[in-house]
Amino acid sequence: MKIGIIGAGAAGMMAAATIAENSQGNADVFLIEKNDGIGKKVEITGGGRCNVTTGLRDIKEVLKKYPRGSNFLKFAMHNFSPEDVFKWVSAHGVPLKTEEDMRVFPKSNNGKDITKLFNNIFEEKKVNVLLKHNVAEVGIRNEKFYTKLLDGQNIVFDFLLLTTGGNAYSHTGSTGDGYNFAKAFGHKITQLSPSLHAFTFAEKYVKDLAGISFTNANLKIKGEKTYEFNGPFLFTHKGITGPGVFALSAMAAHEKFNDGKTFFFIDFFPDKKYEDVFEGINHDVLENPKKEFINVFKNFVPKALAEMMCALAEVGKKKCSEISKKDLNKLTELLKNMKFNISGKTPSEEFVTAGGIDLRDINSKTMESKICPNLYFAGEILDIDGFTGGFNLQSAWSTGKLAGESIIKKIK
Ligand SMILES: Cc1cc2nc3c(=O)[nH]c(=O)nc-3n(C[C@H](O)[C@H](O)[C@H](O)COP(=O)(O)OP(=O)(O)OC[C@H]3O[C@@H](n4cnc5c(N)ncnc54)[C@H](O)[C@@H]3O)c2cc1C
Numbered sequence: 506m507k508i509g510i511i512g513a514g515a516a517g518m519m520a521a522a523t524i525a526e527n528s529q530g531n532a533d534v535f536l537i538e539k540n541d542g543i544g545k546k547v548e549i550t551g552g553g554r555c556n557v558t559t560g561l562r563d564i565k566e567v568l569k570k571y572p573r574g575s576n577f578l579k580f581a582m583h584n585f586s587p588e589d590v591f592k593w594v595s596a597h598g599v600p601l602k603t604e605e606d607m608r609v610f611p612k613s614n615n616g617k618d619i620t621k622l623f624n625n626i627f628e629e630k631k632v633n634v635l636l637k638h639n640v641a642e643v644g645i646r647n648e649k650f651y652t653k654l655l656d657g658q659n660i661v662f663d664f665l666l667l668t669t670g671g672n673a674y675s676h677t678g679s680t681g682d683g684y685n686f687a688k689a690f691g692h693k694i695t696q697l698s699p700s701l702h703a704f705t706f707a708e709k710y711v712k713d714l715a716g717i718s719f720t721n722a723n724l725k726i727k728g729e730k731t732y733e734f735n736g737p738f739l740f741t742h743k744g745i746t747g748p749g750v751f752a753l754s755a756m757a758a759h760e761k762f763n764d765g766k767t768f769f770f771i772d773f774f775p776d777k778k779y780e781d782v783f784e785g786i787n788h789d790v791l792e793n794p795k796k797e798f799i800n801v802f803k804n805f806v807p808k809a810l811a812e813m814m815c816a817l818a819e820v821g822k823k824k825c826s827e828i829s830k831k832d833l834n835k836l837t838e839l840l841k842n843m844k845f846n847i848s849g850k851t852p853s854e855e856f857v858t859a860g861g862i863d864l865r866d867i868n869s870k871t872m873e874s875k876i877c878p879n880l881y882f883a884g885e886i887l888d889i890d891g892f893t894g895g896f897n898l899q900s901a902w903s904t905g906k907l908a909g910e911s912i913i914k915k916i917k
Pocket residue numbers: 511512513514515516517537538539540543544545546547549550551552555556557638639640641668669670671673674677678679680681682683855856857883884885886893894895896897898899901
């Protein structure tokens with residue numbers, strides 16, 4: 506049986522390895538990749554270290570990290586969990602470690618070790634890895650799948666698995682080709698939007714805050730709907746980024762942000778009530794009547810931010826003794842509810858695509874199309890996306906493994 510897998514990213518590599526290692530020689534696997542190497546995007550995750558998966562072990566908790574697709578993912582995730590991925594990768598000769606924030610990396614801190622692992626399997630098990638092969642068209646004729654390459658070649662398969670990824674970071678090869686391939690078989694594509702991205706703010710003064718970070722703040726987006734997340738963030742020259750911001754961007758992925766009516770709010774003291782923050786500043790003001798107010802206030806937040814807040818609250822170079830109740834309220838409001846006007850998403854720098862193949866047309870227990878028998882899907886091409894922290898690679902490994910196992914069951 507000839508099996509064609511289009512796209513050698515996380516999902517495609519895992520599916521090919523699963524079939525090659527378990528099919529007892531009755532499968533001829535073709536892994537077709539347009540790049541000159543496998544797993545380009547996989548290698549750059551986690552800043553080049555490859556954030557293989559999460560260290561979380563409770564699958565219920567893991568599934569909560571997917572704003573879209575968590576219910577669909579349940580079976581695949583139980584079938585090949587983060588713990589299974591950890592064991593599988595380790596057993597294939599790449600020792601892993603779990604860091605404090607629960608992200609899992611190769612002990613070597615080298616993402617290329619993961620692609621090397623797959624290349625070793627493919628070499629040993631004689632998987633046909635066709636690099637620099639760009640698929641231009643797919644279809645079905647006489648119950649066989651055909652795949653036309655850009656160079657005019659045509660390869661025919663008994664089973665076809667589409668693992669072409671999303672359309673984020675398209676210079677890595679994921680240009681969204683698979684969406685059109687899927688449409689050719691009658692599949693619907695849900696709304697596609699960038700996810701896991703930074704935001705830009707209209708306030709130009711944010712550039713003076715660039716580099717300031719907080720390990721835990723309450724971050725909120727308020728437009729027609731409200732989205733909220735507690736986590737770390739960093740001010741950039743144009744706006745805001747960081748794990749908490751990425752999570753928020755995932756929750757609100759399909760929202761439009763540049764309508765002038767959507768705002769970003771930061772609560773720098775999420776564990777303190779408004780009154781306690783107010784009283785905290787008031788206490789220090791009363792204790793230090795002769796001091797310039799900024800010298801007291803900078804104990805609450807980093808100096809550049811304190812100066813910015815003092816300018817916004819128009820307290821200028823006032824002494825503590827000159828600070829009124831109204832001033833204190835303005836400053837407390839900034840600490841608890843600093844407001845920015847969202848001007849957009851940071852373009853082309855998102856990590857994943859929210860949206861994809863409509864999950865209603867895919868069997869979640871096999872990854873097979875409900876529309877076209879022997880056609881399978883896995884990875885980011887599906888309408889599944891997660892937060893940062895290894896969840897997107899995990900869903901690609903899980904769905905790729907399940908697709909591979911399902912194909913094996915059919916050919917045995
Ligand atoms: C900068 C960055 C950082 C990330 N960090 C993390 C992280 O830390 N943790 C995490 O879990 N996730 C992370 N992700 C997301 C994660 O990398 C992806 O979700 C995951 O790689 C998706 O796997 P996939 O197999 O579905 O698709 P991909 O890995 O995108 O692979 C798809 C493959 O298909 C190939 N292809 C596409 N069209 C064709 C065609 N027509 N012909 C032939 N080949 C084709 C592409 O070249 C590509 O190699 C990050 C993403 C980016 C961009």
